[in-house]
Amino acid sequence: MVASAFSFSLMSLCVKQVGTRIPAAEVVLARSLLSVVLSWWLLRRAAVSPWGNRRGLLIWRGCVGTGALLCVYSALASLPLASATVLQYLYPTFTGVLAWVGLREHLSKRLVAAIAIGWLGVLVVAQPAALFGGSMPLPLIPVLVGICGALLTAIAYVSVRSLANTEHPLVVVFYFPLVALPMSIPLVWLDPVLPTPVELIWLVGVGLFTQIGQVYLTRGIMALPAARATAISYVQVIFAGLWGWIVFSETINRWTITGALLVMAATLISLSSPHRPANGELKPAGDR
Numbered sequence: 001m002v003a004s005a006f007s008f009s010l011m012s013l014c015v016k017q018v019g020t021r022i023p024a025a026e027v028v029l030a031r032s033l034l035s036v037v038l039s040w041w042l043l044r045r046a047a048v049s050p051w052g053n054r055r056g057l058l059i060w061r062g063c064v065g066t067g068a069l070l071c072v073y074s075a076l077a078s079l080p081l082a083s084a085t086v087l088q089y090l091y092p093t094f095t096g097v098l099a100w101v102g103l104r105e106h107l108s109k110r111l112v113a114a115i116a117i118g119w120l121g122v123l124v125v126a127q128p129a130a131l132f133g134g135s136m137p138l139p140l141i142p143v144l145v146g147i148c149g150a151l152l153t154a155i156a157y158v159s160v161r162s163l164a165n166t167e168h169p170l171v172v173v174f175y176f177p178l179v180a181l182p183m184s185i186p187l188v189w190l191d192p193v194l195p196t197p198v199e200l201i202w203l204v205g206v207g208l209f210t211q212i213g214q215v216y217l218t219r220g221i222m223a224l225p226a227a228r229a230t231a232i233s234y235v236q237v238i239f240a241g242l243w244g245w246i247v248f249s250e251t252i253n254r255w256t257i258t259g260a261l262l263v264m265a266a267t268l269i270s271l272s273s274p275h276r277p278a279n280g281e282l283k284p285a286g287d288r
Contacts, residue, residue, distance in 0.1 A: 001220035001232040007213030009239035012076055012085065013247060014205035019077030022195055025187035027206055028069050028180055030195075034207030035177035035214070042215075043170050052171040054163060061159040061172065062179025064152050069180065070187075071149025078142035081248065085240045086126030087146030092234065093119060094154030096227035102158055105225045114269040115227070118234040121262025124255055125237050157221055157230060164222040172222075173214045234263045 015027055043050045052058050075084040096115055100107040163172055195203060221229045238260050 001217070001224070001229050002235055004213045004216035004220060005233045005236035006239055007209045007216065009236050009243060011206055011209040011213060012081065012240065013243045014202045014209065015073050015076045016081050017202045018195070018199045018206075019073065022193055022199060022203070023188070023191050024070050024073035024077060025184045025191075026193060026195075027073050027203065028066065029184040029188050030203040031069070031207040031210050032177035032180040032184060034204060035211045036174070036181060038207075038211045039170065039174035039177060043174055046168075046170060048168050048170055050171060050174050052168075052175065053166045057159060057163060058167065058172065058175040059179055061156055061163070062175045062177075063183065064159065065156040065176050066180040066183045068149050068152035068156055070184075071145050071152060075142055075146035075149060078139065079146065081240065081244055082126040084146055085237060086122045087143060088150055088153070089119070089122045089234065089237060090147060090150035091153040091157070092227070092230035094151050095157050095230045098154055098158045099161060099226035103161060103226065105161075105227060107227060110269060111227055111231065114231050114266045117262055117269065118231055118266030121259045121266060122234065122237050124259030124262060125241055126259075154230075158226055160218060160221050161226040169215070169218040169222055172218050173211075176214060232267050234266050237263050 018027065040050065072084075072088055075087055078084075079087070093115055096107060096111070099105040160172055217233075220232070223229075224232075241256050241260060
């Protein structure tokens with residue numbers, strides 16, 4: 001999950017570089033093209049059949065994940081990087097609740113506290129103007145799009161967790177871009193933008209880092225209860241703060257340091273949280 005968070009932070013950096021000119025659907029299309037090729041190569045190398053067993057749920061996960069990508073990429077293009085990140089990281093809260101309701105996963109008090117502390121840390125690091133004050137609040141529509149992306153992300157992650165008993169992680173990863181590809185083509189056709197050579201490099205980066213992040217993410221969610229796995233991924237906020245400092249010359253102030261410490265505390269609490277197996281708990285697919 002930590003490796004996944006690092007990869008996704010690099011993906012967000014690449015999206016931010018092209019998002020002001022390239023539409024979100026075109027970024028999704030570029031990401032999907034590269035990811036389909038890489039996923040197929042990994043499946044062939046592992047001698048795993050790509051088509052899976054529960055194809056309906058695999059397609060559903062791809063549809064929901066594609067919707068989440070469109071929302072997240074749109075938010076990254078329309079909002080400051082820190083603000084878009086805080087909205088994206090509402091998803092662990094949604095994931096914990098959905099996994100508790102839909103998968104009957106145990107939601108301990110310690111894990112609830114970890115989610116709350118991590119969410120608070122995300123807010124402190126991002127310092128959205130609407131909560132911390134400022135001359136101009138965040139625009140409403142991009143904020144709502146970002147929240148919608150977080151909810152769809154949570155639904156996709158719970159779907160991945162429910163596939164753990166029957167599907168190989170690489171199959172789950174493969175279906176995501178396989179579904180995203182035909183879904184994004186009509187949207188790109190409506191508003192095509194020819195990328196420059198430099199933008200092509202950033203788009204390749206989006207696909208490459210997303211693929212790496214998806215592989216580690218799928219393995220992490222299948223090997224851990226969904227709520228704990230997503231709580232660990234809060235460390236992406238720390239990585240985002242570093243990229244903001246290195247690439248965009250954003251100042252790391254006391255609020256950033258305080259928020260980073262809260263995020264780290266949430267991660268440690270989630271890792272040390274005792275897990276009591278619930279009835280019908282799923283066997284990690286990555287162990288097969």
